[in-house]
Amino acid sequence: MRSKKIDPILDKYLLFTPGPVNVAASLRHAIGKEDICHREPDFDNLLTSIEQKLLTLFEIKKRNRYRAVVITGSGTAANEAILSSVVGNGSILILSNGEFGERLHKTSVIHNKRTHLLQQPWGMPFDTDQIATYLAAHKIDVIAMVHHETCSGMLNPLAVIGGLARAHGAIFVVDGVSSVGAEVIDMAGCNIAFCSSSSSKAIGSYPGLSFVIGRKKQFKKLKFHVAKTTYLNLATFYGFLKQHGQTPNTPAVPLFFALEQALTNILTEGVANRFARIRARADQLRLGMRKLNLEFVLDEATMCTILTTVKVPPSISVRDLRDRLREKSIIIYEGKGCFAGKVFQVGNIGELSDRDIQFFLSTLRDVLLKLQAEAADVVAPIRTKAVIPSIVARAMPTRAKVRS
Known part of the structure; x- marks a missing residue:
């Protein structure tokens, strides 16, 4: 595990879950x-x-x-x-x-x-x-x-x-x-x-x-x-x-x-600003994960803005992925029911900073690469030179609309 003196971000668990969350x-x-x-x-x-x-x-x-x-x-x-x-x-x-x-x-x-x-x-x-x-x-x-x-x-x-x-x-x-x-x-x-x-x-x-x-x-x-x-x-x-x-x-x-x-x-x-900030976080995470060649369970048009359900790459265990991320103080969800063993879930609510999101994306890339190397997996590898994206800029709406 990385030294906390080198990575102060590891002084707390980063809860990339749909709740409970890191509080202010x-x-x-x-x-x-x-x-x-x-x-x-x-x-x-x-x-x-x-x-x-x-x-x-x-x-x-x-x-x-x-x-x-x-x-x-x-x-x-x-x-x-x-x-x-x-x-x-x-x-x-x-x-x-x-x-x-x-x-x-x-x-x-x-x-x-x-x-x-x-x-x-x-x-x-x-x-x-x-x-x-x-x-x-x-x-x-x-x-x-x-x-x-x-x-x-x-x-x-x-x-x-x-x-x-x-x-x-x-x-x-x-x-x-x-x-x-x-x-x-x-x-x-x-x-x-x-x-x-x-x-x-x-x-x-x-x-x-x-x-x-x-x-x-x-x-x-x-x-x-x-x-x-x-x-x-x-x-x-x-x-x-x-x-x-x-x-x-x-x-x-x-x-x-x-x-x-x-x-x-x-x-x-501001309510509209809050909603827009949560959506921008979701956009940033989804863009970063797409650049790692990860696929989502749903079309983004049908997703809520608080979490993303991600398909697990071939020959990678969800439990291993979760455990390796936990070693870096990152907490994610495993899929349940018919999704068990097939997906993991990444939330984007609570007190998560831009730095936290960048840390998550870079750590996820490193962990996936290591797990794929251990499994000698050559099917749909993630991109080893992916650039972790900066936050997606979005205009703050004056009033959000009901999605139907």
């Missing part, structure tokens, strides 16, 4: 703030600040029509709160084309007897004609979908599915766990009733908090449904927020301080 120094300070009681005005003010910043992050124009509840628990907790609370005795259709769509289905089956499923193979886009036909033939009250399917990196179409939900009288709920903070999610324009997300991915905070943002009129309807859980009852969260400005259960207060700081950092930078 300001968050390390925020999480260590003085202790407060969650039943005092100090916490009420903190929760109000977080909610208002979330509404700003989503760029919601008619703010008085939406609320956001914060839950102590991972993104899965927010999704289970939605799936256990919004369906009642109705029927729900889960759209799945990956691991997290399957998780939505597994969760819904536990809470909702009338759970339907339309499934595509991992990494395959939805057939909107098939969905429209299914909705015409079945009475569906709720449609649920993952926005960014992390297992493949695919970004699913919000506007199209939201339009189908509107046309067939269903409400649309979205798992935005890994896309919020990097991609525009137009709640009103895409007909989204509820959207979940997490603190520890593109928002850039510590793991352990999640939230649900939704329309007030939909939150109000939840009280008419029989509760299916205690801790994750969304109606209870909304009631406490509305009546007391608090959470119904003891929250992880230090994580709330950190989330508030992470949101402050985003809004200080």
